[in-house]
Amino acid sequence: MIRTIAALSLLALAACGADGEPVQPTMNAGISLGTSGVGTHVGLGLRKGPLTLGYRVK
Known part of the structure; x- marks a missing residue:
């Protein structure tokens, strides 16, 4: 798994700005309150x- 992440990271770094301006990443975060607790x-x-x-962590 770590090798896959490392390879994808290197690929993303190498491709960043290869054919123009670099792509700016986006990020969002949130907190929710429900009957099962805080998420x-x-x-x-x-x-x-x-x-x-995209990548989302719960």
Whole structure:
């Protein structure tokens, strides 16, 4: 798993700005309160044209 993450990180770094301006990442975070308690979430994303890449942690 760590090798996959490292390879994707290097690929993203190498592709950043390769054909123009770098893509600025987005981030959102939130806290929710429900009957089962308090919940948090964090989301990271990249969007360029029709391609969207995102990662969300609950």
